[in-house]
Amino acid sequence: SGHSLYSATKASISGFTKSLAKELAPFVRVNEIAPGVVDTKMIQKLSDEEKEKIIKNTPLKRIANPDEIAKVALFLSSDMASFITAECIRVDGGLCSI
Secondary structure (H helix, E strand, O other), X not given: OOOHHHHHHHHHHHHHHHHHHHHHOOOOOOOEEEEXXXXXXXXXXXXXXXXXXXXXXXXXXXXEOHHHHHHHHHHHOOXXXXXXXXXXXXXXXXXXXX
């Protein structure tokens, strides 16, 4: 329970990304990054048991570090991603795959 607003917000961001990408093309590429659980101050507030539950349910069996999310942003802003737009890149250790 309590996930309705979060889910609706995430869906809105995805729709906005696709619409904005179409509106701004070919001059600007618009993509979104959907991180999973990242080792930030917010996560540090969780109990060890809560963290272990997250790790257990994540296929890669760990929590991401902020650099891993930043590297995806760097890639998307580089010429290596010059033909990528309107996409959502999940950086969640496989969490959404299950």
